[in-house]
Structure formats: C-alpha cells, structure tokens
Amino acid sequence: MKCGKQLSDEMEEYCRDCKGHGHAYDRGRSLYVYDDLIRESIARFKYGGRQEYARHYGIDMVNRLGSFISACRPDLMIPVPISKKKLISRGYNQAELVASHISRLTGIPVSDTIITRITDTLPMKELSRTERMKNLKGAFKIGDVDVKCRNVLIVDDIYTTGSTIDAMAALLKGHGVERVYFVTLSSGIII
Numbered sequence: 048m049k050c051g052k053q054l055s056d057e058m059e060e061y062c063r064d065c066k067g068h069g070h071a072y073d074r075g076r077s078l079y080v081y082d083d084l085i086r087e088s089i090a091r092f093k094y095g096g097r098q099e100y101a102r103h104y105g106i107d108m109v110n111r112l113g114s115f116i117s118a119c120r121p122d123l124m125i126p127v128p129i130s131k132k133k134l135i136s137r138g139y140n141q142a143e144l145v146a147s148h149i150s151r152l153t154g155i156p157v158s159d160t161i162i163t164r165i166t167d168t169l170p171m172k173e174l175s176r177t178e179r180m181k182n183l184k185g186a187f188k189i190g191d192v193d194v195k196c197r198n199v200l201i202v203d204d205i206y207t208t209g210s211t212i213d214a215m216a217a218l219l220k221g222h223g224v225e226r227v228y229f230v231t232l233s234s235g236i237i238i
C-alpha cells in the first residue's frame with residue numbers, strides 16, 4: 048500500500064520495511080519485479096550505454112502505471128539526481144531519461160535543477176538503513192520550489208529501502224511541497 052513492493056502474503060497491506068519505519072514520501076509504485084531479466088536490463092541501461100531503453104521504459108510506465116501517476120496529480124516530476132562526476136563518466140542520468148519520456152507522453156513537466164546531488168554517496172547495496180541515512184545526509188541540495196508546486200513525483204530506477212526517495216521527500220516537504228510520490232522501474236525482492 049505504501050511502497051508498492053509485491054508481498055508474498057496477499058492479506059498483508061505493508062511490507063516489513065514500511066511497517067517498521069515511517070517514510071517521508073507518501074506513496075509509490077514500481078513497474079517491474081526485480082528478477083534476473085530486469086536486473087540485467089536495468090544494468091545495461093544504467094552502465095552499458097543503452098540509453099535508448101528509456102523510451103520503452105517510459106511507454107511501459109505510462110501504460111502500466113498511468114492511472115497511479117494521474118491519481119497523484121503531480122505538478123512536477125523530479126528524477127533522482129546523480130553527481131556531476133557520475134554524469135560526466137556515464138554521459139546521462141538514467142532516471143532523467145525515463146522521466147523525460149513519461150513527460151513526453153503525459154505532459155507533466157520535469158525538473159532536473161530543483162534538487163541536485165552535491166556529494167557522491169558510497170554504493171548503498173551493502174549498507175544498513177542507518178548507514179544509508181548517514182550516507183545520504185547532505186547529499187542533496189534544493190533550490191527554489193514554485194509555491195504552486197504541491198505534488199511531486201520522484202522518478203528513479205530501483206527502489207530498495209526508499210532512503211534516497213525519503214531524503215528527497217523530506218527536503219521537498221521542508222520547502223512547501225505537500226505530497227511526494229515516486230515511480231521506479233523496479234523494486235527489490237518480494238518480502
């Protein structure tokens with residue numbers, strides 16, 4: 048109900064992670080379950096230069112999560128930013144590419160300048176929740192948010208614990224945004 052992860056018990060409403068901790072964001076959904084096929088596809092998209100995958104991902108997002116996205120009534124989409132250093136070495140921000148394809152199909156504007164990443168964080172895969180939060184502290188910088196911007200939809204590639212999205216949601220809400228939602232390509236394992 049909260050993070051959109053698939054649950055093995057269909058009577059449950061919240062995953063273990065959402066039950067145990069509050070989230071700064073309101074709600075989110077992911078497009079695919081994180082299986083081998085999706086993991087490889089996202090890895091090629093992210094690290095293998097296959098930026099053309101963004102078009103397909105964007106179309107799938109709108110086809111399959113379009114009703115969720117419109118129910119959020121987003122005034123703006125914000126892709127999770129990567130640092131300048133990473134942007135130079137990778138050549139593109141994969142989340143931003145997906146967001147721009149969603150925007151092309153829905154008309155929802157995208158901003159990649161309101162929140163910027165000022166520090167590179169350590170890879171988070173192996174970190175605990177507390178370590179992730181420490182790692183993210185001070186990682187983002189926020190600029191001016193339009194007073195008319197009430198609802199924001201964050202776009203990212205993979206959702207795991209939600210700590211990145213929470214950090215951005217907390218910043219946005221501290222700057223007058225009322226609701227923060229997210230969509231990602233994939234969420235972690237079924238729990």
Ligand SMILES: [Zn+2]
Pocket residue numbers: 049050051052061062063064065066
């Ligand atoms: Zn959850």
